[in-house]
Amino acid sequence: MAHLAWRLAQRWCPSSLQVISFPVVQLHLNRTAMRASQKDFENAMNQVKLLKKDPGNEVKLKLYSLYKQATEGPCNMPKPGVFDLINKAKWDAWNALGSLPKETARQNYVDLVSSLSSSLESSSQVEPGTDRKSTGYETLMVTSEDGITKIMLNRPTKKNALNVEMYHEIMHALKAASKDDSAITVLTGNGDYYSSGNDLTNFTDIPPGGVEEKAKNGAVLLREFVGCFIDFPKPLIASGQCPALGHLPSPSLGYSIAVYASDRATFHTPFSHLGQSPEGCSSYTFPKIMSPAKATEMLVFGKKLTAGEACAQGLVTEVFPDSTFQKEVWTRLKAFAKLPPNAMRISKEIIRNREKEKLHAVNAEECSVLQGRWLSDECMNAVVNFLSRKSKL
Numbered sequence: 043m044a045h046l047a048w049r050l051a052q053r054w055c056p057s058s059l060q061v062i063s064f065p066v067v068q069l070h071l072n073r074t075a076m077r078a079s080q081k082d083f084e085n086a087m088n089q090v091k092l093l094k095k096d097p098g099n100e101v102k103l104k105l106y107s108l109y110k111q112a113t114e115g116p117c118n119m120p121k122p123g124v125f126d127l128i129n130k131a132k133w134d135a136w137n138a139l140g141s142l143p144k145e146t147a148r149q150n151y152v153d154l155v156s157s158l159s160s161s162l163e164s165s166s167q168v169e170p171g172t173d174r175k176s177t178g179y180e181t182l183m184v185t186s187e188d189g190i191t192k193i194m195l196n197r198p199t200k201k202n203a204l205n206v207e208m209y210h211e212i213m214h215a216l217k218a219a220s221k222d223d224s225a226i227t228v229l230t231g232n233g234d235y236y237s238s239g240n241d242l243t244n245f246t247d248i249p250p251g252g253v254e255e256k257a258k259n260g261a262v263l264l265r266e267f268v269g270c271f272i273d274f275p276k277p278l279i280a281s282g283q284c285p286a287l288g289h290l291p292s293p294s295l296g297y298s299i300a301v302y303a304s305d306r307a308t309f310h311t312p313f314s315h316l317g318q319s320p321e322g323c324s325s326y327t328f329p330k331i332m333s334p335a336k337a338t339e340m341l342v343f344g345k346k347l348t349a350g351e352a353c354a355q356g357l358v359t360e361v362f363p364d365s366t367f368q369k370e371v372w373t374r375l376k377a378f379a380k381l382p383p384n385a386m387r388i389s390k391e392i393i394r395n396r397e398k399e400k401l402h403a404v405n406a407e408e409c410s411v412l413q414g415r416w417l418s419d420e421c422m423n424a425v426v427n428f429l430s431r432k433s434k435l
């Protein structure tokens with residue numbers, strides 16, 4: 043069924059499985075339909091082409107719907123099937139405008155583009171462009187100072203969801219950190235989410251080999267990604283001031299020397315909600331750390347834990363008040379970084395090495411099970427519901 047859904051989506055709209063793109067909005071321009079504000083409307087469309095930053099799918103849908111309303115009037119298309127994700131989202135957006143007059147839609151389009159141009163221009167000034175350039179990463183900010191390499195997930199507008207590029211960049215940053223001069227490595231997130239887990243749009247970019255190839259590639263990527271955490275030789279600390287969702291918490295919690303959380307943080311592994319199954323070796327490490335019964339609540343029923351609960355269960359090392367979190371954590375980290383690095387590395391090795399082989403085997407098994415899950419109706423429906431904005435966690 044899931045295969046069918048993807049195939050149907052591909053057949054009906056070959057471009058629909060990519061992000062909604064500006065050209066879709068512009069190519070459908072019906073110039074004859076424009077009257078009074080034609081010049082403004084045309085200018086606005088040109089401005090859209092010049093935007094330097096992607097305004098997000100929600101805004102693109104709004105632009106699309108206003109454009110269609112302005113040029114064609116109320117929605118006159120048959121409703122696409124539920125699995126035709128992108129066309130369905132576009133139809134919903136257009137249809138939601140009801141009988142809005144063409145002139146009003148045209149004006150709203152012009153206003154939206156104008157507000158967009160100014161807000162994206164000003165926000166681009168505070169984007170961490172310099173950091174990105176100086177580190178060479180697009181999705182991370184990596185700094186090294188005082189014996190500490192800090193890897194910060196840096197897609198705050200997407201709640202630090204892990205797109206394919208971020209998976210690769212984290213692996214690269216971990217490999218570099220394992221060889222640099224630092225004594226310890228810290229993993230953290232920029233913005234109000236430590237991470238929202240796997241970027242669910244990863245599921246929409248289908249390669250020529252179809253959905254089976256996509257699932258296979260995903261399993262290979264995940265196995266390699268988790269493998270990097272298993273093999274990471276230095277002390278690794280996860281420092282989370284905000285909610286953490288999905289699988290990033292699993293590897294980082296399972297293999298970190300320490301997890302520091304603010305009292306605002308939460309920990310959530312909603313695998314079943316998404317039709318998926320545990321990964322990051324959590325099926326093995328969580329029952330050992332927490333107890334099988336508590337791990338079942340978290341991994342099977344998707345129970346969200348507060349930082350205090352996670353600490354009581356042994357998943358978190360220490361919880362700090364949100365207001366003093368950074369100060370307290372960094373005081374500790376700086377002190378740890380002054381300890382003899384080789385002693386720390388060897389101590390970590392002796393703690394972890396006994397488990398290494400087992401962890402790699404668990405990782406392989408979890409990825410293979412997940413490969414099957416990604417082809418299931420349950421997973422497909424969950425992704426469809428999120429992408430069509432019907433559900434959030």
Ligand SMILES: CCCCC/C=C/C(=O)SCCNC(=O)CCNC(=O)[C@H](O)C(C)(C)COP(=O)(O)OP(=O)(O)OC[C@H]1O[C@@H](n2cnc3c(N)ncnc32)[C@H](O)[C@@H]1OP(=O)(O)O
Nearest residue numbers: 098099100200201203238239240241242264288289434435
């Ligand atoms: C290699 C494959 C590994 C597979 C194994 C991995 C498993 C997992 O990771 S399971 C966890 C997957 N994550 C989710 O299901 C989270 C989905 N996101 C949400 O439920 C919500 O976004 C939220 C609760 C995290 C935050 O809600 P809210 O504060 O209301 O913020 P928005 O929903 O408006 O989010 C802002 C912006 O970010 C986009 N976004 C957030 N999370 C994801 C995500 N996981 N994937 C893709 N996109 C995400 C969201 O769509 C918004 O985008 P725009 O509309 O373009 O602004």
